[in-house]
Every structure is written in C-alpha cells, then in structure tokens.
Amino acid sequence: MSGSLLTIGRSGALAARAALELTGQNIANAGNAGYARRTLGLAEVAAAGGIGLTGSTVLSGVRASGVERTEVHFLRSEARRSGSDLARAQAEIGGLLAAEAAIEQSGLYPAITGFEASLARLGSDPLNGALRADALEQARTLTQGFGSAAQSLDTAMDAVRADAVSGIAEVNRIATELARTNLGLARVQDGSTGKAALLDQRDALLASLAEQAGIAAEFDAVGRATLRLGGAGGPVLVAGADAASMTVAEAPGGMLQYAVGGTAVQLGSGSLAGQAQALQQISGAAEQLDDLAALLIARGNAAQTTGITPAGNAGALLFDGDNARNIAVALGDGADFATAPAGSGVNSRDTDNLDVLRAALANDGPAAAADRLLFTLSSAISGRGVTRDVLLTLSDTAQAALQSQTGIDLDAEAANLLRFQQAFQANGKVMQAAVEIFDTMLRIG
Amino acid sequence: MSTINNPSLAFHTRATGQMNALRRSAEQLQGQLATGERIGRSSDDPVAAARLRSLGRADRLAAVDAANASRAASDLTLAGDALEGIGADLIRVRELALWAANGAVSPEGRAVIGQEIGELRTAILARANARDTFGNALFAGQASAAAYVTAADGTTTYAGTAQAGELSLGEGQSVGRGVTGPQFLSTANGGTTTDVLAFLRNLSTALQTPSGDSAAAADAASSAIGILDDALDTLNRTQTIIGARLAWIETVQDRQVTTTEARAEQSADAGGVDFAATVARLQQTLTALDASQTGFARLSSLSLFDAI
Numbered sequence: 001m002s003g004s005l006l007t008i009g010r011s012g013a014l015a016a017r018a019a020l021e022l023t024g025q026n027i028a029n030a031g032n033a034g035y036a037r038r039t040l041g042l043a044e045v046a047a048a049g050g051i052g053l054t055g056s057t058v059l060s061g062v063r064a065s066g067v068e069r070t071e072v073h074f075l076r077s078e079a080r081r082s083g084s085d086l087a088r089a090q091a092e093i094g095g096l097l098a099a100e101a102a103i104e105q106s107g108l109y110p111a112i113t114g115f116e117a118s119l120a121r122l123g124s125d126p127l128n129g130a131l132r133a134d135a136l137e138q139a140r141t142l143t144q145g146f147g148s149a150a151q152s153l154d155t156a157m158d159a160v161r162a163d164a165v166s167g168i169a170e171v172n173r174i175a176t177e178l179a180r181t182n183l184g185l186a187r188v189q190d191g192s193t194g195k196a197a198l199l200d201q202r203d204a205l206l207a208s209l210a211e212q213a214g215i216a217a218e219f220d221a222v223g224r225a226t227l228r229l230g231g232a233g234g235p236v237l238v239a240g241a242d243a244a245s246m247t248v249a250e251a252p253g254g255m256l257q258y259a260v261g262g263t264a265v266q267l268g269s270g271s272l273a274g275q276a277q278a279l280q281q282i283s284g285a286a287e288q289l290d291d292l293a294a295l296l297i298a299r300g301n302a303a304q305t306t307g308i309t310p311a312g313n314a315g316a317l318l319f320d321g322d323n324a325r326n327i328a329v330a331l332g333d334g335a336d337f338a339t340a341p342a343g344s345g346v347n348s349r350d351t352d353n354l355d356v357l358r359a360a361l362a363n364d365g366p367a368a369a370a371d372r373l374l375f376t377l378s379s380a381i382s383g384r385g386v387t388r389d390v391l392l393t394l395s396d397t398a399q400a401a402l403q404s405q406t407g408i409d410l411d412a413e414a415a416n417l418l419r420f421q422q423a424f425q426a427n428g429k430v431m432q433a434a435v436e437i438f439d440t441m442l443r444i445g
Numbered sequence: 446m447s448t449i450n451n452p453s454l455a456f457h458t459r460a461t462g463q464m465n466a467l468r469r470s471a472e473q474l475q476g477q478l479a480t481g482e483r484i485g486r487s488s489d490d491p492v493a494a495a496r497l498r499s500l501g502r503a504d505r506l507a508a509v510d511a512a513n514a515s516r517a518a519s520d521l522t523l524a525g526d527a528l529e530g531i532g533a534d535l536i537r538v539r540e541l542a543l544w545a546a547n548g549a550v551s552p553e554g555r556a557v558i559g560q561e562i563g564e565l566r567t568a569i570l571a572r573a574n575a576r577d578t579f580g581n582a583l584f585a586g587q588a589s590a591a592a593y594v595t596a597a598d599g600t601t602t603y604a605g606t607a608q609a610g611e612l613s614l615g616e617g618q619s620v621g622r623g624v625t626g627p628q629f630l631s632t633a634n635g636g637t638t639t640d641v642l643a644f645l646r647n648l649s650t651a652l653q654t655p656s657g658d659s660a661a662a663a664d665a666a667s668s669a670i671g672i673l674d675d676a677l678d679t680l681n682r683t684q685t686i687i688g689a690r691l692a693w694i695e696t697v698q699d700r701q702v703t704t705t706e707a708r709a710e711q712s713a714d715a716g717g718v719d720f721a722a723t724v725a726r727l728q729q730t731l732t733a734l735d736a737s738q739t740g741f742a743r744l745s746s747l748s749l750f751d752a753i
Contacts, residue, residue, distance in 0.1 A: 097488070217585075409451050410749070411749045
C-alpha cells in the first residue's frame with residue numbers, strides 16, 4: 001500500500017463515515033433494551049518499509065479494525081441472578097395470594113361463626129321448628145363454604161401447574177434458539193456487526209431464560225455459551241449446538257420435580273422454582289382445610305350420637321363425608337337435631353346435649369383452626385412480600401448498573417455525531433490539499 | 446473505555462417506575478378513604494386481621510346472648526305475674542277458710558264456701574298451666590306439655606321434670622330458666638310434703654259434705670289455715686327467687702352493652718381508617734407525584750439534538 005496524502009485522507013474519511021454510521025445505529029437503537037453500545041475500533045495502518053537500510057515506515061492512514069461491543073460479564077450475570085431471584089419470589093407470592101383469596105372469599109370463618117350463633121339461638125327454645133330449620137340451613141351454608149374453598153384451591157393449583165408447564169415450554173424454546181445462536185457465533189467473523197448482533201441475541205436469550213430458571217453460563221473464546229441449570233453443578237442444558245430438553249413431573253403432596261434430559265435438577269431461583277414452592281404451599285393449605293373439615297365432622301357427629309331428638313329417637317349423624325370436598329349435611333330435617341341428653345323424655349326442653357355440641361365447637365374447635373389457617377397464610381404472604389420488595393430493589397439496582405455501562409446516552413451520541421462530522425470534514429480537507437499538491441506538481445512538468 | 450453515562454432508556458424506565466409507585470400509593474390511600482377500612486385482605490396486616498376476625502365472632506355470639514337474656518327476662522316476668530295471681534287466690538282461700546272455721550256458719554253456708562274454694566282451685570290450676578309467648582309451659586321444667594294434668598277422677602299430678610334447666614347468657618354466665626310447679630305448689634309443714642292443689646281439693650270436698658258433723662268440718666277448716674300460711678310463705682320465697690334472677694339478668698345485660706361498646710372501639714382501632722392522617726398522606730403523595738411529573742417532563746425535553 002503506497003503512502004500518499006490522498007490515500008491517508010481517503011482512509012480517514014472512510015473511517016469517519018463508518019463511525020458516523022455506527023453512531024446513527026446507536027441512536028436508532030436507543031430504545032432497544034437488548035442492545036449494547038457499539039463503538040468503532042480504529043487501528044493505524046503503518047507498514048514497515050522495504051529492504052533498505054533507512055527503515056522508514058510508510059504511513060497509510062487509519063483502518064476500521066472492527067465493531068466493538070461493550071461487554072461487562074460480571075454486571076450481566078449479576079442482573080441475571082437478581083432477576084431470577086425476583087421471579088422466584090413473585091411466582092411464590094402469586095400462588096400464596098391465590099390460596100389466601102380462596103379461603104377468605106369462600107366465607108368459611110363467618111359461616112362457622114354463623115352456625116355456632118344459630119346453635120346458641122336454638123338453646124333459648126329447643127323445640128322451636130323455625131330455629132331448628134335455621135340451624136340446619138347454617139350447617140348447609142357451612143358445608144358449601146368448605147366445598148367452594150376446596151374448589152378454589154384446586155383451581156389455584158391448576159393455574160400454577162399450567163404456568164409451570166408453559167414455563168418449561170419457554171425454557172425448551174430458548175434452549176433451542178441458544179443452540180442455534182451458538183452455531184452462528186462459531187461461523188461469524190470476529191469484529192463484524194453480525195457478531196455483535198449475535199452476541200446481543202445471546203445475552204437477551206440468557207436474560208429471559210434466567211427469569212424462568214436459575215442458570216450458570218460459561219463462555220468460550222468466540223462467545224458461545226455453555227449453560228447449566230440450577231447453578232454451576234447442575235446438568236448441562238445447552239453445550240455448543242446441542243440443546244437438551246427439560247421436563248416436569250408431579251409427585252404426591254404437590255411436589256414438582258424438574259429434570260433435564262433425564263437428570264433431576266433442583267432449581268433454587270427463577271419462576272419455575274417459585275411455582276414449585278407455590279404448589280407446595282397451596283397443597284399444604286388444602287391439606288389443612290381437609291383436616292379442618294374432618295375436625296368439624298368428628299365433633300358434630302360425636303355430639304349428635306350422645307343425645308336424643310324431640311321424638312325420642314337416638315341422634316343420627318350430623319355430617320357426611322370426611323374431607324372438605326365431600327362434606328355434606330346428613331340430617332334431613334331440623335327436628336333431627338339431638339338437643340336433649342339420652343334418658344330425657346319425649347319433647348324434652350333439656351339442652352344439655354346441645355351445650356355439649358356448642359362446647360365441642362367452641363373449645364379449640366373449627367373456628368380456632370380456621371383462624372389459625374388464615375393467620376398462617378397471611379403472615380407467610382406478608383413476610384414474603386417484604387423479601388420480594390428487597391429483591392425488587394436489588395434487581396432494579398443491578399439492571400441500572402448494567403444499563404449504565406451498556407446503554408445508549410443520547411447526549412453522548414450527539415456529541416459523537418459532531419465529532420465524527422468534524423473528522424469527516426477535516427479528512428475531506430486533507431484530500432483537497434493532496435489534490436492541489438498533485439495538480440501543482442503536474443503543472444510544473 | 447468504560448464510562449459511567451446516563452442511558453436514556455434507563456432514565457425513562459426509572460422515572461416511570463417511580464411515578465407508577467407514587468400513583469399506586471395514592472390510589473391505595475384513596476381506596477382506604479372510600480371504604481373506611483384499612484385492611485383489604487388479611488395479608489395487609491395479619492395480626493390486625495386476626496384480631497378483627499375474633500372481634501367479629503364475639504360480636505355475633507354476643508348478639509345471640511343479648512336476645513337470649515331478654516327472652517329469659519320476659520319468661521321470668523310472666524312467671525312472676527302468674528305467681529302473683531296465685532298468691533291473691535290463696536289469700537282469698539285463707540279468708541274463706543277462716544270464715545268456714547267459724548262455728549256459727551250453717552252447713553249450707555259451708556257448702557257454698559267449699560264451692561268457691563273449688564272454683565279458686567281451678568283458677569290456680571289454670572295459672573299453674575300458663576304458657577310463655579312461644580307456647581311452652583312455664584312451670585313444667587324441661588317438658589313441653591302442660592305442667593299439671595287432671596285425671597278422670599279429678600286428681601291432678603305434676604307432669605313435668607324436676608329441674609327447669611339453665612339458659613346460657615354468654616361469657617360463662619347462665620340463669621335458671623324458670624321454676625317448676627312443685628317448687629311453689631307444695632309445702633313442707635312439720636316434715637311432710639303437702640301438694641297444695643290436692644289439699645285444696647280435699648278441703649273443698651270436706652266443706653261440701655252435707656252431713657251434720659259441722660264440728661269436724663270446722664276443725665278441717667281451722668287446720669287448713671296453718672297449711673295455707675305455709676303455702677303463702679313458699680309462694681313468697683319463690684317470687685323473691687324470681688325477682689333476684691330478673692335483677693341478675695339486668696346486671697348481665699348492662700355488662701353486655703358495655704362489652705359491645707368496648708369491642709366496637711377495638712374494632713375501629715384495629716381495622717378502621719384514621720381519616721385526618723390518611724387525607725394528609727394523600728395530599729403529600731399527590732404533591733410528590735405532581736412534582737415528579739413536572740420534573741420528568743422538563744428533563745426529557747432537554748436534548749442536544751435541538752442544538753445541532
């Protein structure tokens with residue numbers, strides 16, 4: 001390459017124009033969240049001279065050595081990790097809120113209190129048909145409350161399972177895309193805009209995958225990612241151009257077990273982990289609801305069997321069933337309430353057996369158990385809400401730190417625009433000076 | 446080269462996030478003011494929500510207890526009225542017996558007195574079989590049918606139970622529902638229990654016997670006076686018991702009112718909205734939101750591109 005003023009000026013003008021285009025690209029992508037700021041790498045073109053003793057160098061201007069993309073591995077992995085934790089906390093709280101809403105909105109606690117109040121009213125006039133019918137209706141309302149609470153909990157569990165399944169589908173899709181990106185990265189030329197675009201795509205895929213499940217990523221010299229799920233010791237999801245697939249299985253008790261290519265994996269963060277935790281919590285609440293129903297059934301039936309009805313027959317069972325889904329009132333008529341103790345006569349107004357039933361319901365009975373269930377759920381939500389807010393702040397801070405390194409500042413780009421325009425004009429002047437010198441020299445001869 | 450710069454995307458995200466948070470807070474405060482409730486769901490404040498649940502349950506059960514207390518009071522008042530009527534009749538019987546014990550009365554006069562005593566006995570029996578407002582027998586204890594049944598031969602027997610049972614008034618308090626017939630219609634004089642109704646029947650029959658043995662009839666009448674005095678004493682004692690129970694129910698009702706007021710106050714403290722403080726916070730939040738919106742608009746209108 002011969003060194004002459006014209007060539008040098010031309011190389012400078014070309015470099016300035018390339019830098020201007022890159023600045024324009026940056027400005028156009030200012031709103032693109034997955035875009036890392038690009039700069040043009042410039043290198044001097046200076047060849048060592050020919051075989052001579054003087055060792056002079058030939059200057060040939062500047063060349064664009066490649067598109068440089070700002071890369072900050074640590075900040076990116078921090079942003080991914082905090083995003084994973086936040087997604088887990090949000091998924092878990094979502095499941096718990098659904099369980100709390102199911103039990104609160106079914107009106108279970110007020111229904112238990114209503115049944116106890118109707119029994120207290122019955123104590124004032126045990127043979128009154130209207131009061132007996134009212135007590136029976138309150139018992140029916142109570143069993144329906146149990147049914148609707150159990151159904152809402154089932155719906156909440158189904159919603160969490162559906163979310164987990166769609167999360168798995170998303171993970172598998174991203175893994176396939178990442179494998180394809182790895183393939184492209186192996187083939188693309190270093191320093192080109194294509195490589196920068198592929199690296200952007202790789203980072204965007206990693207960020208959206210990290211929200212689903214906690215990942216550990218390693219990068220090789222050309223930028224290909226090797227992805228492990230669940231931390232640095234977990235199974236490999238993507239290696240080179242191969243992507244394994246993730247599956248989920250449900251164990252009894254509401255435990256979700258994730259596996260990658262057959263190997264079980266324990267996820268510590270990501271919304272899939274949050275959904276597994278939420279499903280466990282909701283199953284626990286459903287179990288406690290069933291225990292509550294069983295307690296009510298046992299106490300109600302025990303008190304009924306020790307008394308006699310106004311007609312003089314032994315008391316029949318008050319409730320049918322054994323859990324919250326199939327609890328039902330077994331008495332057909334209010335006259336079948338056994339309010340009098342065994343041994344009293346027909347149409348007795350003795351309320352001793354009714355008092356036994358009321359005492360069984362009041363002393364550490366269904367009302368206290370329902371209150372405990374609601375309090376456990378609500379204080380769990382309240383505590384996790386505090387954790388979620390802390391994780392939200394950490395995630396926002398990590399994102400802001402990442403953006404401050406790789407984001408586009410419009411003021412800086414405007415200043416660059418001016419700078420490269422000036423460089424272009426200066427190099428144009430250099431070329432003009434070279435042309436004038438050449439013309440002068442031509443006119444001499 | 447690593448620089449710390451202010452990317453415009455991060456600025457927009459941060460600013461809109463902050464303004465959203467302010468607006469959400471303002472909407473939550475406005476919702477509290479509109480409903481008057483500080484707690485929307487239990488997880489907003491678990492301890493206060495548990496407190497509100499138990500206060501609500503206590504309120505509901507206390508309402509039933511208050512109704513039971515007034516029901517018991519009305520039953521006891523009816524019983525007291527019936528006993529007063531029986532007392533007036535017994536005093537009339539005593540007057541008649543005193544008159545019949547007078548030796549100067551003729552057998553026909555004594556027969557008329559005996560008839561009137563029979564009528565008074567029927568009135569006393571009717572009062573003893575009185576019913577309360579719901580149709581249950583007042584003095585039959587825990588049975589529901591009539592307290593005294595009359596057989597074909599005219600004898601009456603008590604058909605109720607021995608105890609009247611207790612009605613729970615809440616908070617571990619209870620009151621006896623009523624009194625049973627034998628409690629005021631049988632007297633113990635000299636160790637033997639006498640049924641007043643049977644005694645009146647015998648007296649009436651004895652006075653109406655058309656025989657010339659007026660001395661025996663006069664003796665029967667004079668010995669009746671002692672038994673009638675005992676019967677009146679028993680009746681007085683029973684009326685005192687009923688009066689004491691009514692006073693006890695009134696005390697319980699006063700305490701129920703006080704407890705209900707205390708519960709309402711605790712309920713307002715736990716879950717109610719302090720209007721003055723909430724309105725002040727809402728004002729402050731709205732001012733902050735207004736200022737941040739203006740600042741954001743100013744800042745985002747500054748651009749170097751306007752100067753190029």
